[in-house]
Amino acid sequence: MALTADDTLLAEITQQTKKTHSERLLPHIAELLELAEVDKKDLGAVAISSGPGSFTGLRIGLATAKALAYALRIPIVGVPTLAALAYGNPAPGGILAPMLDAQKGNIYLALYRWQGETLIEVTPPTVRSFTEALGELTQLSQPVVAMGEAAVMFRQEIQTAQQAGADIWLAPPHCILPRAGSVALLGRKMLQQGIVHDCKTLEPQYIRRSEAEELWEKRQGNARQD
Incomplete structure (x- = not known):
């Protein structure tokens, strides 16, 4: 680029x-x-x-x-990498959850939010199971936008959580990957x-x-x- x-x-x-x-x-x-x-x-x-x-x-x-x-x-x-993923998603008022595949059901995950034109790191990058991470994301008080290859891999699980009432959404196709x-x-x-x-x-x-x-x-x- x-x-x-x-x-x-x-x-x-x-x-x-x-x-x-x-x-x-x-x-x-x-x-x-x-x-x-x-x-x-x-x-x-x-x-x-x-x-x-x-x-x-x-x-x-x-x-x-x-x-x-x-x-x-x-x-x-x-x-x-996770910050760059979040940076490509201008979604003020919510939590950005970039996630990448860490194999064996695990993901790399960090959380960000926008403060004006500045991207703020809410939680630093960690490795955790997707199931555990999804459970925590669905409990947040703000809307969550998931992105990254792991969000694509676990699309069905994220959509199921959304259908069950969780305020979690997949980023649009042009923003979901790095x-x-x-x-x-x-x-x-x-x-x-x-x-x-x-x-x-x-x-x-x-x-x-x-x-x-x-x-x-x-x-x-x-x-x-x-």
Whole structure:
């Protein structure tokens, strides 16, 4: 996604296919710059979705963004993925509940609300079971707007809760999934606030350990018991 100094969206690519980041990310960057008619040397900063999310996807995306920022000697801003999801939903007067798949019935979840033109974090990102999270969301005193891939995965459960009287709603299709434009706009706001990350030390916000790490720890524990 390309953005001008006055927050004008020049170009954005949104694609939902089974191709991986490693197959399409760099070609998409080249295509995006061509569509926006922007030379890479004219880029002023790089904003990257920093997680939580897919472990592999985060590593590929962050490594690419860091390489660009380092090569072009421009700032890099790591934008929390859940905050970027909420940022793309202008729904004042309610609670925004971006949620991503954390596997095995669990989700990454954070809560936000708008205060004027400022997005406020109500609760920080956590990992919890979707069932537990839905039960708590339906008890809130304000309307709740759910978004993210987990909201799509658990669409039926959310709609069932709504039909039972809960004030919880799915974001519209054009807002329910992550948008590069939201990452860029929130990244620009963070940059204006003086938030800049070091491309050598910026790390993904995993929130939880990977399944491989948990399996390794379990094996090590079994080995010590033997």
